Amino acid sequence: MNQYVGKLCRAAMSSLFFFLLLDVGVSGRSASTESAAVTQTTAQPPLATRPEPWHLSVTQTPAKEKAKEGETVVLNCHFNSPQSSSLSELMVKWYKEDEKGQMTLLENNVTILPNNNRIFMSGDLSQGDASLVILNVTTGDHGIYFCAVTLPDGKVVTGNGTKLRIRRALGLFGIEESIGTIIAVVAAGIGGLVVLIIVLTPQLRRCILCMKQGSHQA
Known part of the structure; x- marks a missing residue:
């Protein structure tokens, strides 16, 4: 009888010891997993925000x-x-x-x-x-x-x-023009006067000759 009780006690102690080892292993793996997760989370660098460039x-x-x-x-x-x-x-x-x-x-x-x-x-x-x-x-x-x-x-x-x-x-007859336009108008006027003199010179000569001839005949 004593031998049978001793066997039961040893079997109970073996089962208790097995469950204790199993619980320690599971707890150790959980702690390692949580520690790795924390390490992985803290290792990520913060995202830096950069201002957008201006396109003006x-x-x-x-x-x-x-x-x-x-x-x-x-x-x-x-x-x-x-x-x-x-x-x-x-x-x-x-x-x-x-x-x-x-x-x-x-x-x-x-x-x-x-x-x-x-x-x-x-x-x-x-x-x-x-x-x-x-x-x-x-x-x-x-x-x-x-x-x-x-x-x-x-x-x-x-x-x-x-x-x-x-x-x-200009202040003359209320004419308003830029300086460049004024110069161009004056130059065109002088040029036109020169051309007119050149064209009319032969006719003036003929008129003068006619007048001289008429005075001699009279």
């Missing part, structure tokens, strides 16, 4: 503009970009080039010429409009005007320019 185009119209002294001139400058919500943050610069060199008229959306309220930007930047207005133009406003837009990253995009010519008043 600047258009100036017209390429050439004429006006008379005292008139108001609008030089159109329009720009567009996929990032339309940020257009109002752009910086606009207007400058003029002529025989005297280059002169900045407007910078950072503000007119910088001292004591000059004739020139200002009238467009709405949020709508992509950076047009320039010049009031009471004079012959000193001759030149080529450029619209330059500065992006947030510092890149500058410039339009093709608008050439402005101002016609002045």
Whole structure:
């Protein structure tokens, strides 16, 4: 009887020991799996967000503009970009080039010429409009005007320019023409007078001879 009880005890102890080993193995594998998962998750680098590049185009119209002294001139400058919500943050610069060199008229959306309220930007930047207005133009406003837009990253995009010519008043019979047209008209008049003299000279000579002959006969 004692032997039978001893066998049962040994069998129970063996079963208990087997289950303990099995539980330790399963727990060890679970812990290893969780640790590997945590390691794999933390090893992934964070995604870096890069700002999208600007693709801006600047258009100036017209390429050439004429006006008379005292008139108001609008030089159109329009720009567009996929990032339309940020257009109002752009910086606009207007400058003029002529025989005297280059002169900045407007910078950072503000007119910088001292004591000059004739020139200002009238467009709405949020709508992509950076047009320039010049009031009471004079012959000193001759030149080529450029619209330059500065992006947030510092890149500058410039339009093709608008050439402005101002016609002045002669003050004679109310005629208004540009200097080039005046010179052309005067040259044409002188040329026509020379041709007329050349054509009429032979006829004048004949008339003078006829008059002389008539006086001798009388």
